[in-house]
Amino acid sequence: MKILKYIWALAIPATMLFSTAALNSCSDDIPEDALGIKKGIMMAEFLRANSQFSEFYTIIQKARTADLSTSARFEEVLSCWGRYTCFAPTNSAVQHYLAKKGLSSVDQLSPEACDTIVRFHLIADNVYYTSDIYNMTGNQLKTPNLLKSYLTYNIVQVKEGGSVVASTLKLNAIANVNYLNCNDTVENGVVHEIDALLEAPNTSAERLVNDKSFTLFYQAFDACGLLDTLKVDKDRSWDEKYDSYQPTSIYSGAQWDYCLVPDTKLYGFTVFMVSDGDLASKGLNTVSALYNHACTLYGRGGYPERYEDNTADQLKEHDNPLYQMMAYHILPFKANYNKLTTITTIETGLVNPTEWYRTVNANALLKVEHITLERDITDLGLGITTSDAVKKKHLYLNHFSDTIETHPSIKGVKVYRPDDPEDLIENNEGTNCFLFRVEDLVDFSETTQESNVFNTRMRMDMYTMFPVLLTNQIRSDVTNEGMAMSNSKDAACKNYWFPAGYIDGLEVNSDAIFLYQGPHNTYWSYEGDEFNITSKAGNYDVTMEIPPVPSGNYQIRLGFADMPTRGICQFYFDGKPVGLPFDMRSDNFNERTQWTDIWTGKSPYVTPTTEEALAAKKAMHNLGWYHGPASVFSISGEGHEDGDPTVTKNYFSRNARTVRYVLGGEPVNIQNNGKPHTIRIKSVLAATGTVVMLDYLEFVPKSVWGVEDAEGGEDDL
16 A cells, blocks of 8 residues: 555645646655644654554564655654554564464564554554544444454453453454553554454455355355456556556546545455355255256256256356356455445435445346345344444345335345354455355346346445445545545545546546545435546546346436536447437526425425326426435535434435436336446537536336336335
8 A cells, every 4th residue: 555645745736627746755855844744742653662562663664665656664654744543562462473473573574474464553544542433333443454454343341350440442353452551642643552463364265265164155166166266356567557646636526626546456355155054954965956056046048957967167157057146146346244335325214225236247236235124124023223223234135125115025135244143254354355144045036136126226326336446445434524625635535536447347538537536424425425527628438337237128317416517428328329418517407307396394204195296206207307316315514423313414305406317318228138238428518627427326127117106106215
């Protein structure tokens, strides 16, 4: 991670659309004020001055350079201004770690090993006191460490003489924070003493899935060649390309945004595994039995009737039924349990927060749902309150619950929480993966595709459509930062711009700038974040692959917020233009959309069903427009955490500018035939500074959009 490229970039003048930041290290002949160096004690000095951390400080000194492009070392980084949280292991903790490795001195550690240790114990851009952690929801810190791994925590009791004297934090189930020696504030952060050295994951996915409770799944992965797939971890060519790009201040139509460039291009996986015991309870005890079961789900498609009659190469073919079934249990990105969904901007009393993800089975889509609705909590027997459900996630795959209660629910498949005693998986995180136990096999069979799981409106945040962004943790967990920080290099919520070639399945021409605004719960953006397409001369041309929805006739709706600085573009589907050029600008916007506030005086929990309301909606729909979702909101006032019950919510359904547009104003026919489908966005207004906003897409089958009546029609959520 090239930390200093971000930390020491100097201020960027807000007079250029695309300007470059200068880089400097502490050793350069630059005044201290320009570098932000303060006269108080810095973290490096604090660790050096406290003898109980002398071994850890030696490791810091031995670590590789923090930024190869500046040759600055961690000792220099921690001597300069910044915002860091350091969990510092004591000398005895380091010695215990060395003994486990058969070493007697830190001098025997390689610079690479020291680098890994330092990065795993440091969090940048956020200062976390123990009180901050106690008040977090879930069981992991909100910001990853410098190895992009989220530390988990539990609150434990400290006993002396059989009596409880205090409570403290246990990190990653091994390291206790010393409650008497924590929260040590320094000029550039805070230091917490811990009694064990935290170890970074060192096992890749293809080895980690070889778990003693999941031997049959491992054998099936092996037979299908998926263990080789799980070895992929990094695009190493990106390391060289990265140094040719710089953090940049970009105008996004309403403000200037300080945009980073991703410093890594990691690949990863999220693997859902069924235990041997769960499979045996269904009579599935061999890979042959799994193959026979897969044939019932996906058909044999010309493959042998018996598993044993398949050649090794046949089992690895992507249309082999066993391959399809096993690959469907793997997402092509690394994400921990809490990052698979978000509650940001979502009214959890109206809908379960839901994401739709591609899988390694390239023709299949998987639904991941965070259960928050009271009736679903009851139906699934979770035994928790709705407020507890929001704070402590319970995830289900391919679950269905009808918001207007006209169809029976479909339970789907439970994903065990990693802190669940029944999880069974010995180690959930590897270098390029997370593993989760699921209670049953999950599938994308024709029966599932035709069920209400997929025969529904599928709302996809643009961020979730690009797996490389999830693996590289582009989205911040900090959603309550003030807008004024958006153009600051010190912002905790990061913005990014993506050079051509970084995002797989995305093509941008030389004039286009594809940028990401990090999540702010005050923005008019679903899940708080958004993408913008701008350009140097107004001639952007961008093509992106869309996720593999089931075959059918769809409206593809784009969610966005209009502004005067938006552009005019032509949409294409699979290379063919759809409809007329689309004007996102504010001019006569209400007249063009025929927007009417049908929720006046009503809660979003009340669906407007009067004849006047239905007529108003139909008038918009006939023009290709829809109100914004009633289950999505932005909040008034900055600094509020997600889930704060005291905030004022501004629902998208009541905002004339947060609407949905049917691309081209007409439906398109999508065939899931193994070939990726694309959406192209091409400028037809060559004006510098104009922006196309891409917030979310909805894929809505005809069985949903084709019904307008109050009882059987699409809900407003």
